[in-house]
Amino acid sequence: MVVQANEAVFRPVRAGNPFEETVERLLQAIKLGVVVPGDRLPPERELAARLNVSRVTLREAIHALTEAGYVESRRGRYGGTFVNEQLPKPRRTPAKRLARDLADGLDDALTLRFVLETGAAEAAATRELSDAERDHLERCLADTSAARLADYRRLDSRLHLAIAEVTGSPSLTSAMADVRMRLNELLDAIPLLERNIQHSNEQHQAIVTAILAGDPAAARQAMQEHLSGTAVLLHGFLA
Amino acid sequence: MVVQANEAVFRPVRAGNPFEETVERLLQAIKLGVVVPGDRLPPERELAARLNVSRVTLREAIHALTEAGYVESRRGRYGGTFVNEQLPKPRRTPAKRLARDLADGLDDALTLRFVLETGAAEAAATRELSDAERDHLERCLADTSAARLADYRRLDSRLHLAIAEVTGSPSLTSAMADVRMRLNELLDAIPLLERNIQHSNEQHQAIVTAILAGDPAAARQAMQEHLSGTAVLLHGFLA
DNA sequence: AGTCAATGGACTGGAGATAGACCAATAGAC
């Protein structure tokens, strides 16, 4: 059927219950490097308000993440919920699950990612960036380059997210965070090689340079080449 | 603050209650032309399942749309809920509301739309399209060209959505539908001129031609020009 | 040593959403 617009507009209003969605969101913050080990999450009352869930629900989600080894809570003033220094290793997803995701929506996610990330790179290069924004971008780039293998995926995600941030469009940033979470699960199933990382770092450098230079076409082009690498990697591994 | 990633990842898990979200989704289907006057919505039981809400909630939403004059329900076999032939006119949003939306997120929405729509046009032109898909695209183009002024916005949206559809990425289609709903409210505040429509139709023609010809660069370029028109229009009217 | 503001932890009543069963009407099939 060619008319898949129905499918798009009559899709689920809510992916799951508030508890699950909240867990997912907190995991997003951790896995995409928005909060790093040692960081404190916002206080429960504030965070619950921002997520638009009740404090009870948020607390249940935090409890689940505590059990899973992602965070720890301390009471009292200057207490809070902190991201663990030692994060749990991502479990290798069973091949069966991967095959399902593949059939389901690998191409879907890859297409959306391509559109969002190349568009973000271009938009970022188009904008007039503040000094703070330029610093932020370079900081993320340096962090990623210096990352050890175990932290690479997280800091890589953080860098890509930073590019979205400097477009000045929160919606774009959110959309990129979402699609990246979908793909990271698949990427975790693929071994990470030093060689790939080095190549990746060079491409990151080219992308950021183009953005800072205010060259939209070059930024888009560099991002495009960068993405095609993981795209063929995923297709090769899963197809 | 440069780090708006927190804002993006700690955004609300749910925009509102299921009832409101369901109403919004049904309005999306109608206002973006996914279902047209005379069409029948899927049976309540099936639709509720697809939207992942209870039938009670869906019925409340349908009831609200009935009161607002968008749909009518008929009982019995071969009954159902039908989209009215005469749709309610969109209310002119008060200028005060517009100003708020402007400050809030006009640039945000425009940026995201630009990224999604130019990306979709390029992706559509890159893909190998089936005959059904080509027909669908041309059909939507013809419908838009033939549209009367009162129906123009709806059929225009439908055409843009069709471009997203033929990328084969449902997520991309959904994202475009969402951002378009955000902008349509603002666009409804701007008078539609015959002259603009004619120009718009020519651009539509160019976009579709480039997509059917399999020319990604031209498709992106044509879409970019098309969008810049409404972007400056909005900025001019609201700024 | 004492104070206190900020934070996590725990409880309760009520509002909203759900699942499921059942009723009522309708138009085509025979």
Next chain:
DNA sequence: GTCTATTGGTCTATCTCCAGTCCATTGACT
């Protein structure tokens, strides 16, 4: 003309989630 499958309409018991309140703990500051 009757039958019947399909669809909207209604009701109830249950569950989840929420808003609000109060308690417990902590550590910097005085």
